[in-house]
Amino acid sequence: MTDTVADCIEVDYRISAGDPAEVAHAIRVEQTIEFPFDLAPEWIQQQVVGRIESTLDRHVTISYDQGVVGGGITQLLNVLWGNVSLFPGVRITDLRLPDSYLAGLRGPRFGISGLRQLLRTPTGPLICTAVKPMGTSSQDLGKMAATIAAAGFHVIKDDHGLADQPWARWRERVRVISDHVSEANSKAGTNALYMPSLNVPADRIHDAAHEAKSVGAGALLVLPGVSGFDAMRTLADDDSLALPIMAHPSFLGSNVVNPQQGIDHGILFGTLMRIAGADISIFPNYGGRFSFSPEECAHIKEKCRAPLGDIQASWPSPGGGMTLDRLSELTDFYGPDVALLIGGALHRGDLTTNAAAMVEALTHQ
Amino acid sequence: MTDTVADCIEVDYRISAGDPAEVAHAIRVEQTIEFPFDLAPEWIQQQVVGRIESTLDRHVTISYDQGVVGGGITQLLNVLWGNVSLFPGVRITDLRLPDSYLAGLRGPRFGISGLRQLLRTPTGPLICTAVKPMGTSSQDLGKMAATIAAAGFHVIKDDHGLADQPWARWRERVRVISDHVSEANSKAGTNALYMPSLNVPADRIHDAAHEAKSVGAGALLVLPGVSGFDAMRTLADDDSLALPIMAHPSFLGSNVVNPQQGIDHGILFGTLMRIAGADISIFPNYGGRFSFSPEECAHIKEKCRAPLGDIQASWPSPGGGMTLDRLSELTDFYGPDVALLIGGALHRGDLTTNAAAMVEALTHQ
Numbered sequence: 187m188t189d190t191v192a193d194c195i196e197v198d199y200r201i202s203a204g205d206p207a208e209v210a211h212a213i214r215v216e217q218t219i220e221f222p223f224d225l226a227p228e229w230i231q232q233q234v235v236g237r238i239e240s241t242l243d244r245h246v247t248i249s250y251d252q253g254v255v256g257g258g259i260t261q262l263l264n265v266l267w268g269n270v271s272l273f274p275g276v277r278i279t280d281l282r283l284p285d286s287y288l289a290g291l292r293g294p295r296f297g298i299s300g301l302r303q304l305l306r307t308p309t310g311p312l313i314c315t316a317v318k319p320m321g322t323s324s325q326d327l328g329k330m331a332a333t334i335a336a337a338g339f340h341v342i343k344d345d346h347g348l349a350d351q352p353w354a355r356w357r358e359r360v361r362v363i364s365d366h367v368s369e370a371n372s373k374a375g376t377n378a379l380y381m382p383s384l385n386v387p388a389d390r391i392h393d394a395a396h397e398a399k400s401v402g403a404g405a406l407l408v409l410p411g412v413s414g415f416d417a418m419r420t421l422a423d424d425d426s427l428a429l430p431i432m433a434h435p436s437f438l439g440s441n442v443v444n445p446q447q448g449i450d451h452g453i454l455f456g457t458l459m460r461i462a463g464a465d466i467s468i469f470p471n472y473g474g475r476f477s478f479s480p481e482e483c484a485h486i487k488e489k490c491r492a493p494l495g496d497i498q499a500s501w502p503s504p505g506g507g508m509t510l511d512r513l514s515e516l517t518d519f520y521g522p523d524v525a526l527l528i529g530g531a532l533h534r535g536d537l538t539t540n541a542a543a544m545v546e547a548l549t550h551q
Numbered sequence: 552m553t554d555t556v557a558d559c560i561e562v563d564y565r566i567s568a569g570d571p572a573e574v575a576h577a578i579r580v581e582q583t584i585e586f587p588f589d590l591a592p593e594w595i596q597q598q599v600v601g602r603i604e605s606t607l608d609r610h611v612t613i614s615y616d617q618g619v620v621g622g623g624i625t626q627l628l629n630v631l632w633g634n635v636s637l638f639p640g641v642r643i644t645d646l647r648l649p650d651s652y653l654a655g656l657r658g659p660r661f662g663i664s665g666l667r668q669l670l671r672t673p674t675g676p677l678i679c680t681a682v683k684p685m686g687t688s689s690q691d692l693g694k695m696a697a698t699i700a701a702a703g704f705h706v707i708k709d710d711h712g713l714a715d716q717p718w719a720r721w722r723e724r725v726r727v728i729s730d731h732v733s734e735a736n737s738k739a740g741t742n743a744l745y746m747p748s749l750n751v752p753a754d755r756i757h758d759a760a761h762e763a764k765s766v767g768a769g770a771l772l773v774l775p776g777v778s779g780f781d782a783m784r785t786l787a788d789d790d791s792l793a794l795p796i797m798a799h800p801s802f803l804g805s806n807v808v809n810p811q812q813g814i815d816h817g818i819l820f821g822t823l824m825r826i827a828g829a830d831i832s833i834f835p836n837y838g839g840r841f842s843f844s845p846e847e848c849a850h851i852k853e854k855c856r857a858p859l860g861d862i863q864a865s866w867p868s869p870g871g872g873m874t875l876d877r878l879s880e881l882t883d884f885y886g887p888d889v890a891l892l893i894g895g896a897l898h899r900g901d902l903t904t905n906a907a908a909m910v911e912a913l914t915h916q
Contacts, residue, residue, distance in 0.1 A: 217683030220710055222895040230686035234718070254685065256750040257721065260777050264712060271776075271804030272835055274842050307882055319584030319742025320619065321595035345585055347629060349622025353599070356622065388781040402782050411636075414779035416753035436629050439636030441901040444809040472837050477639050530587040 194237075194249035196282040197266060201244045202446040203275025210238055210246040213276065214231050216269045239490040248311065252287055259291070259416045259462055267441070267449060278449045281457055283531040288495025292423055294465040296430045297498025298491070298523050301465055304430065305340050305377055309515055312466075312501060313338070313548050314432075315532055315541075317363065318345035324359040328366035330537065335370035335378035337541035338549070341466070341525065342367060343407045344383035346434040351521070356386060356394070364402035379404035381432055384421070395421055395429070408464070411437030415462040422463025422521055432503065432525075433464035443477060451482040456489020460500045466525045471504030471516070480519070487520055501525040510540075559602075559614035561647040562631060566609045567811040568640025575603055575611040578641065581634045583619055589667025608646070617652055624656070624781045624827060626781065632806070632814060643814045646822055657788055659830040661795045662863025663856070663888050666830055669795065670705050670742055676882055677831075677866060678703070678892035678913050679797075682728065683710035689724040693731035700735035702741035702745070702906030703901055703914070706831070706890065707732060708772045711746035711799040721751060729767035744769035746797055749786070753778065760786055761793070770795040773829070776802030780827040787828025797868065797890075798829035808842060816847040821854020825865045831890045836869030836881070845884070852885055866890040875905075878912050 201209045214236030217224050223231060236248040255262045270276055294300075302308055315334055317327045331342045344363075350356040360382040367380040382403050386394045391413060395406055406429050408418045422431050435455065439446045442455075450460075451469070459467040467490060472480045483504060491499040502520060505527035516526060526548070532540045566574045579601030580588050588596060601613040620627045622795040635641055655734075667673055680699055684691045696707045709728075715721040732745040747768050752760045756778060760771055771794050773783045787796050800820065804812045807820075809885070816834070824832040832855060837845045848869060856864040867885060870892035881891060889911070897905045 218712065219686065220681075220712060220894075221684035222899065225895070225898050226684050227686070230684055234684070234686035244718040252715045254712075255714075257750060258776070260750050260752060261712070261714035263777050264714070264750060264774065268712065268777075268801035269802075269804075271802055272800060272808060272842065273804070316585075319586035319591050319595055319599070321584065321592070322597035332569065345583060347619075347626070347633065349620075349626035349629070351621040352618045385622060385625050385629060387625060387785070388779055389785040409625070409629065409633075412628050412779065412781075414753055414777065414782060416777075417779060417782070420752070420754040435637065436633035437636055438688075439632075439634075439638070440805045440809065440813045441637045443637060444805065444812055445807055448805045477637065507571075529585070530590070533590050534587065550733045 190541070191288050193284045194251055195255060195284065195287060196239065196247055196249045197278060198280035199246045199248065199278045199316045200279050201246060201275060203279070206241060206244050206246060208246065209276065210241065213270050213273070214238060217282065218250065218266050220269065233543055234416055249384060252284070255287070259419055263415060275446050277447055278453055279454050280450070283461070283494070285495045288497055291461050291497060292463065293460050293494070293497030294431070294463055294500050295422055295428060296465045298501055300498065301430055301501065305379070310522055311548055312340040313528065313545055314341035314343065314525050315339055315528045316343045316345040318348070318395035320345065320347055320351060321353050324354040324362040327354060327359060328362040329455065331363045331380060332366040332370035333537050334541050335367045335376055336374035337538065338376050338545040339378050339541065341379050341381055341405065341432070343432060346349060346383050346407060346409060346436055348383050349385045357397070360398050360403060361401045368402050379430065381405040381407045383407045384413065385409055391417055391421070395427055399427060399429060405432065407432050407434060409434045409436045410459070410462060411435065415458060418464065430465040431463055432466040432468060433459045434468050447519050450485060451478065452485035452489035455486045456492070456500070457494065460490065460494060460497055466501040466503045468503045468527060471506045471508070473507050491523065499523070503527050505529060510543060510547060513544070517548070558647065558649045558651050560617055560620060560652060561604065561612055561614045562643055563645035564611045564613065565642045565644050566611060566640060568644070571606060571609050571611060574638070574641065575606065575613065578635050578638070579603060579613050582630050583615065585634065591864065617649070620652070624784055628780060640811050642812055644817055645815070646818050648826070650860045653862055656826050656862060657828065658825050658859070658862030659796070659828055659865050660787055660793060661830045663866055665863065666795055670744070672705060675887055676913055677705045678893065678910060679706035679708065679868065679890050680704055680893045681708045681710040683713070685710065685712055685716060686718050689719040689727040692719060692724060693727040693839070696728045696745060697731040698737035698902050699906050700732045700741055701739040702903065703741050703910040704743050704906065705744045706744050706746055706770065706797070708719045708746035708797060711748050711750060711772060711774060711801055713748050715748070722762070725763050725768060726766045733767050744795065746770040748772045749778065750774055753782070755784055756786070760792055764792060764794060770797065772797050772799060773793045774799045774801045775824070775827060776800065780823060783829065784827045795830040796828055797831040797833060798824045799833050815850060816843065817850035817854035821852045821857070821865070822859065825855065825859060825862055829865055831866040833868045833870055833892060836871045836873070838872055856888065868892050870894060875908060875912060882913070
């Protein structure tokens with residue numbers, strides 16, 4: 187219900203299939219009224235349908251009235267990538283959300299500065315890892331977590347695939363690992379956060395988060411591609427929970443890995459994760475076992491920190507291929523505000539020795 | 552915790568990038584232990600890691616122990632399309648779920664036969680449409696819905712983009728349209744179901760569903776790509792709600808439209824929608840304004856009805872390009888168990904006349 191473009195939501199698209207002008211018109215109609223344009227009343231054509239702000243070759247910018255996205259993040263996602271997700275050859279390359287829209291969103295509760303305070307780590311990267319492999323008992327995962335906590339890691343998460351398997355049931359696992367990490371922190375004077383995976387049924391996610399907190403878990407891992415971005419937002423907004431949230435990219439890959447179609451990496455893993463409350467956003471590091479390029483990773487890093495109303499910056503969290511000899515390259519590439527997710531390299535040889543070496547390498551660069 | 556392949560979950564992949572054997576090994580590890588294979592204990596290598604059951608050129612079948620997917624549909628989605636969604640050149644082409652797994656899922660509460668009973672429509676296609684365009688007031692949407700209900704349509708849904716916009720607030724709209732449809736049904740002796748869009752914040756979805764029911768809405772529209780498949784499942788499982796559910800493909804398109812990467816159409820819009828409780832599954836019809844081919848649509852139709860334990864069949868619901876002259880082609884193609892979603896064609900000219908002509912054409916074929 188706004189008149190100026192300044193208060194509109196602007197989306198940049200790259201159109202690789204079909205005539206860009208025709209596809210752009212289809213998008214502005216499809217993402218709003220989904221109705222024959224010529225049959226819509228004139229005021230709806232002008233105010234409700236998206237407006238084409240610019241076209242340059244295959245690059246098109248469309249603005250949407252804020253009224254169109256009324257109803258929260260679910261409708262924002264729907265306008266951004268609802269029916270148009272079914273168009274081949276369309277990719278979202280940028281997104282500008284006005285301050286008046288962003289004012290209605292909290293975003294990450296902690297963000298970069300809040301997590302630094304909570305972890306009493308004023309400088310340098312966050313050092314993160316996951317307990318695994320699936321099949322390991324709760325007790326053994328707990329001992330592993332204790333070793334890593336005592337070494338000085340900041341974040342110890344469940345592997346995201348740990349759900350409610352017979353080998354380590356969710357409830358038992360979260361309690362046992364929380365206990366081990368608390369005890370290790372007390373003994374070693376460390377401050378590690380244990381982060382259980384909220385890979386749980388939709389009707390359990392809030393209770394599970396509160397239960398995790400009540401047994402001592404210090405943070406939460408959420409899979410927004412599975413549980414929904416807005417479910418993550420409700421956890422981030424919950425004042426009685428008030429725990430840091432790390433977002434995992436499960437089920438989201440097809441939105442980014444096809445270069446001609448989808449959403450640019452920084453928008454999905456930076457902007458959207460931030461508005462949905464992720465303090466830390468995991469993505470596959472370049473040069474690891476996945477496919478992201480250095481440019482795509484740099485885009486995520488940038489969007490995790492770019493100005494976004496009053497919404498805090500998130501920690502980019504590259505994972506995969508984090509060997510000891512790459513650590514200084516990675517902190518150079520990402521800068522100090524990065525949550526390095528160290529995986530298999532920690533387990534090749536002695537865990538205590540490896541964990542200590544990682545912390546040493548990262549805290550005394 | 553099962554020993555026989557018969558009780559495992561089997562997934563077929565087509566691998567278009569890289570060496571199929573290497574990628575298959577990467578998948579079976581990535582989707583389970585996400586840990587260096589050689590470092591995992593032998594029993595975990597054998598029981599927890601996925602097993603390669605067959606390889607033929609670029610087609611690979613991997614089986615997963617049921618223990619791996621313990622924890623509900625969220626973990627099933629994670630095993631199917633978690634990290635592997637980030638692999639370029641991998642596509643899921645089929646999925647076999649054992650009866651022992653399916654026994655834990657309700658699936659659609661109504662399905663094809665249940666909706667036929669509820670709608671007192673023993674034969675022929677379901678005739679469906681949406682009220683729109685966005686921008687229209689609740690009163691005008693209500694009048695439109697009444698006209699369509701009186702003509703004998705079975706399902707009248709909110710356009711999926713109707714959320715909580717200033718032009719027709721969710722609560723008011725749902726009440727007003729419910730009233731209009733109830734009144735039209737009483738007067739005309741018809742039986743139309745009004746289906747509000749549950750495109751609402753995650754922490755509102757259950758209350759919104761119950762509120763919709765309390766004001767007389769007869770069914771629900773859910774966007775599992777936005778709200779989460781398991782959120783839809785919780786609505787389908789809710790005995791105190793017990794309303795038919797239609798699923799919309801918003802935000803899911805990138806998972807299917809890139810031929811080398813993603814999930815085959817029938818698996819996503821057939822199998823996964825069914826296990827998550829969709830009575831009706833919407834997808835873009837071939838020859839409409841989107842991109843699905845006749846083969847892809849046939850695959851969805853097939854998977855909506857294929858044997859799947861005791862889980863009921865869902866209605867395939869093609870949308871887009873439903874003009875009067877195509878109706879007999881479409882009922883030939885899909886067969887009588889189809890929920891035809893008629894859009895813009897209804898509004899070109901007089902709505903009352905068009906709606907009557909559509910019903911006439913479809914009930915007296």
